[in-house]
Amino acid sequence: MSDHDPVWTSSSGIPLESFYTSNEGSNAARPGEAPYTRGAYPGMYRTKPWRIFQLSGYGSPEQEGERIRFLLEHGETGFIMEHDRNTADHMYNVDHDEVIARKEDVGLTGAVIQSIRDYETVLDGIEIEKTYGHPGGGVVQHGPFALGCYWSVAKRRGLSLKELPGTGQSDYFLTYHACVTKQQVPTRAGLRFNADIIEFCTENMPHWVPVSIAGYNGAETGLNSYQEIAAVMANATEYLDEIQRRDRVSLVAAARGVAGVSFRISMDLFEDAAKLRAARKMWHDLIARRYGIDNKKAQILRIHSLTAGSAMTYQQPINNIVRGTIMALAGVLGGTQSMGVSGYDEAISIPSEHAHQTNLRIQQILQEESNLCAVADPLGGSYYVESLTSSLEEKAWEFYEQIQNQGGFLESLDSGWLHARAHENQMAEQMSIDRGIKAKVGVNVFEEDVCSFEIDGFRSGSSEWENAKARLDNLFETRTEHLAKSSLSDLESACRGDTNIMPAVMAAVDADVSLGEIGEVWRKVYGNWNTPISL
């Protein structure tokens, strides 16, 4: 690269002109009209502002419930339960030897939730019939347990599942691509779980989003903007092909269920906003063309945006409030339906209460003070943004075809192909920061800091393992053992057969079967995924 003629590109490498004049990509359709490039709904934020939807939780179920109630009292309009990753992601109880080996880590990333009783503790005092809930289960193999517990709590409260609002996740990107767990079911077994959840919700829970594909996690691993959109579409294709193959529920209703996804919003303001526009268009085309579905609700992609944790710096962390604001703005300009902002202390520790509050305030300032809710798709018609939107769409379809040529999304995970694509980008990005080609304020430029205080990072206690072990012992002592055991064997039969596993999961958790025991069933029936990368 010569100093006289620097190459300007978007973050995904799209070459950029110094200004744009033509409007080739421009789309005359209005917001809320197919192909929905300009927005999912006609009135957009005038009708309904985006949902403020933040991750929350740590420590004990009591502490997690407290933090969720804190956020709800401060203006959050939905909540996401965070689980201890050592136990939840691996489907281990705290007495598993992998957990005992690192007892101190327990409770650090979320509450240890091993049973329906722990769910009842977290949810105590929260009106789940009125609050949009995400019970955890971000990880594919954890999804059935998390949903089973949450729905069973609702039933115990006498609520109808038909009315219950919320979302599952069961996301492949999280533990098969981004943050690979030590032990988990093979991807095909995961597809069985997710298709069962989609079918169960399609039949019983019209206000529940069954699964939510989290492109965010793929992007944080290194996929660029168009690779992220393409991989999300390829993942949805696996779900919808499976639902179509099974032919038990309406494909239209299932497509509507799968149409709630998340994307990462990072520091390329216009490309990230354009990404959401391109993704909506592609979803419309995928549903209309590949599946021939002519149903508005199924054709509309509903987007949850998360600001990139990886954009947050360890150095001069207060600057991250600015980064969070810029990223959140991109999500709003792109027409997101809900959003979570990462904490300014993200690179340092799990978020402090103050970082949580600041995340809320960033969103509230955008929503209440900045007049952003007045007009839908404010970037529509911008020569530049329309051009970026078309370029991203074109490149994303190319990448989608590459994934299909690998044998589809799951095969591209099993073989490590999708990891290799991310790794290439990781290396390129790291090099460009290390060499000062890509500026990172406080990291490779403007490193001096006159601030006299530093953020020390959230400190957690380390007695959570003992607390969780005591709750587990109590569960085993006080439950009706024969009911627990018979429901476990029913669950195993359901797994070995081809009926929907969710009723059996709900019966099991209702009989006080624990997280780890359900994990044992998974391991016995399905075995383990063969991780394609070394780490």
Add this chain to the structure above:
Amino acid sequence: MTPKKILLAKTGVDGHWRGVSLVARALRDAGFEVILTGMAKPEEIVSSAVDEDVDLVGLSVGGHIDVVNRILVMLEEDCPDTNVFIGGAIPPWAAKELRAKGFEVFTPGSKLEDIVHSAKRLTA
């Protein structure tokens, strides 16, 4: 000359591989032999370091600093001559403690070439 051996180990079962895989690649490119332990338990990390007779151990921290401290004590007992360096999203207070004990600590924002230089110095 036989290449120097480095064991890279994740201290927790949090499988974020982005950081450790970049470091592994940079060290290999610089001529080191790199052994990855996956998400081994603390005892397994220490026994790998002993069995493989490595020249340097790199701990990739994802989790509570007390686990790291426990591994450091075990390494000091079982292979006192092996140097250790540490990286990851380590909060400032914990990084300060580790540095006070004489360890090199690489927090987010570190350059790969600085990590490679440190590995060369610690295995010289």
